[in-house]
Amino acid sequence: MRVGDRADCLALDAADELGALREEFDLPQRPVFLNGNSLGPPPRATWHRLSKVVREQWRADMNSAWWKHGWLDLPRTVGDRVGRLVGAAPGQTVVGESTSVNLFKLLCAALELNPGRRTVLTDAGNFPSDLYIADGVVRHVRPDVRVRRVEAHALAGALDEDTAVVVLSHVDYRTGELLPMREINRRAHAAGSLVLWDLAHSAGVVPVGLDADGTDLAVGCGYKYLNGGPGAPGYLYVAARLLPRVEQPVTGWLGHAEPFAFEAGYRPADGVGRLLTGCPPLLSLVALEEGVRLAGNVDTRLVRAKSLALTGLFAELAERAGAQVVSPRAPQRRGGHVSVRHPDAERIAKGLAGEGFMAEVRVPDLIRVGLSPLSVRYVDVWDAAAALGRVLTA
Numbered sequence: 001m002r003v004g005d006r007a008d009c010l011a012l013d014a015a016d017e018l019g020a021l022r023e024e025f026d027l028p029q030r031p032v033f034l035n036g037n038s039l040g041p042p043p044r045a046t047w048h049r050l051s052k053v054v055r056e057q058w059r060a061d062m063n064s065a066w067w068k069h070g071w072l073d074l075p076r077t078v079g080d081r082v083g084r085l086v087g088a089a090p091g092q093t094v095v096g097e098s099t100s101v102n103l104f105k106l107l108c109a110a111l112e113l114n115p116g117r118r119t120v121l122t123d124a125g126n127f128p129s130d131l132y133i134a135d136g137v138v139r140h141v142r143p144d145v146r147v148r149r150v151e152a153h154a155l156a157g158a159l160d161e162d163t164a165v166v167v168l169s170h171v172d173y174r175t176g177e178l179l180p181m182r183e184i185n186r187r188a189h190a191a192g193s194l195v196l197w198d199l200a201h202s203a204g205v206v207p208v209g210l211d212a213d214g215t216d217l218a219v220g221c222g223y224k225y226l227n228g229g230p231g232a233p234g235y236l237y238v239a240a241r242l243l244p245r246v247e248q249p250v251t252g253w254l255g256h257a258e259p260f261a262f263e264a265g266y267r268p269a270d271g272v273g274r275l276l277t278g279c280p281p282l283l284s285l286v287a288l289e290e291g292v293r294l295a296g297n298v299d300t301r302l303v304r305a306k307s308l309a310l311t312g313l314f315a316e317l318a319e320r321a322g323a324q325v326v327s328p329r330a331p332q333r334r335g336g337h338v339s340v341r342h343p344d345a346e347r348i349a350k351g352l353a354g355e356g357f358m359a360e361v362r363v364p365d366l367i368r369v370g371l372s373p374l375s376v377r378y379v380d381v382w383d384a385a386a387a388l389g390r391v392l393t394a
């Protein structure tokens, strides 16, 4: 449907098969939050679940709640729930640390899985924490290894016989560009390299098929499109074919084969549990389970279709309003957010906030607009683009 006016957006909202999901979130009428790709909104179920866990489990059973209420299993059971969202069969995904720490673990693991190769290849424009983690692994763990940062378009040509692992974000945190996972996996494997994906901006909004695409390793955030709440633990994925050989450097007791045997020596747990370390942030893990439960109840094809409709509409309306859209217009190359470039991005974002639309600035000159399909309406997009037009001409 071509959108000609605000009434058309209201009609799209009225016909939106996902429209009712907005009520699953505790959202204010204003401001409209267009930064769900930093922190997703709170599902109403989360408050009730947390209240129940605190009162009926923690207060009632204290430490025995780890066993009595299955807390010890949650890193794996919530991991498998996340796995269903990213095309991972059970037993390959666990939840536990931040994305950055999970990236550290899996990058060290990847280097050990691909011995004799000494290069970590990554996008120079990758999320900075991913670049810092890679540099930290070299500086503190593997001084024999080097990190090679290349521009995204030069990555394929940079693959060589010394590439141990390629580290990439599936969706670019600045532009929203979506990379072809299956093709990149294929090319890297042909060169003898592993690939470690960062799904922070794709899981929950873009179709992800880790098993089907032949993915080796992946990490991702729980607090963006999975709506796990601030500080929600991240998740990591290790392909089943790699699990028997995978080892990670943060060998804590909950990754031990028998954590409560309190043995003097470490013995890794069988399977993906060996990627765990210590006690998970239990209350955040419970909150994440509610966010992932909600996301798991929605047809991912409908989520992707609405996401493309919202981002495509905003890009079109923003351009009509005179903005320079930097995100890919081709649907197959676009994730869940749209960025516009402006030399005075801070002023523009402040102006939008003053009109009740919370976007984000990513230096030096991007205003980033995250359009979460479960909570953002078409009319919000129309109103946000209209506000952008007013701010641009103010």
Ligand SMILES: Cc1ncc(COP(=O)(O)O)c(C=O)c1O
Pocket: 098, 099, 100, 101, 127, 129, 130, 169, 173, 198, 200, 201, 221, 234
């Ligand atoms: C692409 C990407 N990777 C990693 C991170 C860092 O995640 P965490 O703060 O959980 O380490 C973020 C956002 O915070 C991100 O956008």
Ligand SMILES: Nc1c(O)cccc1C(=O)C[C@H](N)C(=O)O
Pocket: 037, 038, 039, 173, 200
């Ligand atoms: N994790 C964040 C936080 O704790 C505070 C502010 C922003 C964030 C983010 O997630 C930033 C986000 N990863 C980005 O793509 O810029």
